[in-house]
Amino acid sequence: MDALPRFVRSVLEFQCLADRCEDTCCVGLRIPVSEERLAKLREGVAGTPDAERVAMLVVPQPDGPPAERAFIQMGSDGSCPFLDTQKFCSLHRRHGERVLPDGCATFPRIVSKVGEQVEVAGSLACPEMARRLLLKADALEQVPGPWEQVPRPEVARPFPGEPGDAYVLHAERIRAAALVLLHQQGFPLASRLGFLGQWAFQLDSIFRGEAPFAGDAEQAGQVLDALLPPFEAPDKLEAMHRDFATLEVPGGPCAGLLASMLKARRAVARGERFKPFADGVLVSLWGSEEAEGSPEEAWREVAARWDWLDAVHGARIQQYFLHYTVNQWLRAPFTEAPSLLAYVFRLAVRVAMLRLALAGHPAVAALRASASGLASEEQQALLDRAAVECFYLVARHVEQAPDILSLVWNMAGAGGAETLGKLILFSKF
Ligand code: SF4
Known part of the structure; x- marks a missing residue:
């Protein structure tokens, strides 16, 4: 059986504010509809008064990639034309979750895959999610949660890139190292971003250099073994911080x-x-x-x-x-x-x-x-x-x-x- 999905704690606890929300899910956002979802939407509303509205307001993009085969034509005020007067989605209410485009069904959650592990994170574009993610001390902890709370697990995005690419192969390890650097709170954020920049610069010089990296997963792992520890050593970080701190840059x-x-x-x-x-x-x-x-x-x-x-x-x-x-x-x-x-x-x-x-x-x-x-x-x-x-x-x-x-x-x-x-x-x- 698959490992339980991993949730950012605030995402697991999130409750949509619906008509108490200061905004709506969709104002200001682009809402693509995938080829598969366009077919499901048309099929779900067929024979109802919504069929005509869907035909008019979901605009096909035949040349777009399969994930963006159509777009919802937003109103002149930027809001979705399918919202009702209480700011609820009328398509969801009348035809159920199955007719929704993936972005609407998952927002404000973001479903992805790190290797085989399914993860659910949150989007700050939702004000309630932003409140939870920013203000709760343990908000960002990753915790296991039930599959029922993963919206559309089938759309979980894997790390993009070529399957044999060193970054894709070691994505979880590299991300974990970046998070360790961000948590070095004894240093100001400016320095922590600088540490990340230096570290990324070194890794790119090997994995994104002019000559493509020719090693296999094990050799890429050896490069990481050599490059990650110095960035975790306090004296090395302290020295880099001192260099950053003395840099005068015009704002x-x-x-x-x-x-x-x-x-x-x-x-x-x-x-x-x-x-x-x-x-x-x-x-x-x-x-x-x-x-x-x-x-x-x-x-x-x-x-x-x-x-x-x-x-x-x-x-x-x-x-x-x-x-x-x-x-x-x-x-x-x-x-x-x-x-x-x-x-x-x-x-x-x-x-x-x-x-x-x-x-x-x-x-x-x-x-x-x-x-x-x-x-x-x-x-x-x-x-x-x-x-x-x-x-x-x-x-x-x-x-x-x-x-x-x-x-x-x-x-x-x-x-x-x-x-x-x-x-x-x-x-x-
Ligand atoms: S923006 Fe967030 S809180 Fe507001 S209606 Fe959408 S999901 Fe709910």
């Missing part, structure tokens, strides 16, 4: 770039929540929604707010970002990136975006101005609310957007020292 260019990403998404993002959020962040840091002022000044403001956040709420902030970074490794296989270093680079850019967004959140600015008059529980509750809003809106409207993803891969460049240098820039933002 202005990163602030300008992150603001332009926010503005690009604001121009096209659907739904009621993202635009006011992005405007609030930009006005709070630049003084205008267009962020036309000096990025250096905005960066100095970000840095001042972070000094205050670290001093007053350091442990809580540390938890948000530890959980966020660990969740990224559990929800998105690193082999989906062109290289391990590119994957870590994308993580560093995402963390930088969240640092900008949280520092710029008007509630954080207000909290800083009024903190001394509030009890610490009240302060934490306000900070938690702002953090959940930042993390879920950025996950939903920025991180997965195809234009942002391709921008990030372009910025990562060809890998090697160039990517590592840029990674350090974002890590220290």
Whole structure:
């Protein structure tokens, strides 16, 4: 019998808020329908009044890959046309779970496979999942759970890549080593991202070098035996941390770039929540929604707010970002990136975006101005609310957007020292 599936603890405990949710599952997201699911959907609604709506609103993409053979045509406000007035899915209600596309049936859960092990992680694009993943101390622990709670186990994605590829063969071991580095909480997150970058740089130079790695699984394992322990040695980490800490990097260019990403998404993002959020962040840091002022000044403001956040709420902030970074490794296989270093680079850019967004959140600015008059529980509750809003809106409207993803891969460049240098820039933002 197969081993029990492994769940992120918060995912096992998750309950959808349904009509009490501050958002809906689908606003701002793209909903592909696979070839198989399109057939099941058409068959499930055949002979009912929904057949015509499905024919009209589920738009075929005959040239798309089998997993994206059609898309749901979202309404002009970005919401799914099949939602009813109570924000429930009318297709689910009338025809059952079996007619839903895979993304709708699994959201906000992400089902994947590491080797033969089925795992279920959570998506921060759901505000309730974000609350649970970020705010509960043991949220990210992986625990066994029942098969009945795995939505659509048949769509569990294995680590992408060629079957004989060293990264695919040793995916679990490499991911476990990355998680060990992220948990080195004696060092600031910037340094931990730097450690990951250095480590990925070394592994890529062997497994993604100009000459393809010619060894078998055992030889790849020997490379890992040699390269992983030094990155776990405290004196080695301490030395790397000292090097990172002395590096002076300008924050202005990163602030300008992150603001332009926010503005690009604001121009096209659907739904009621993202635009006011992005405007609030930009006005709070630049003084205008267009962020036309000096990025250096905005960066100095970000840095001042972070000094205050670290001093007053350091442990809580540390938890948000530890959980966020660990969740990224559990929800998105690193082999989906062109290289391990590119994957870590994308993580560093995402963390930088969240640092900008949280520092710029008007509630954080207000909290800083009024903190001394509030009890610490009240302060934490306000900070938690702002953090959940930042993390879920950025996950939903920025991180997965195809234009942002391709921008990030372009910025990562060809890998090697160039990517590592840029990674350090974002890590220290
Ligand atoms: S976004 Fe999350 S909490 Fe809200 S309706 Fe969807 S699954 Fe439920």
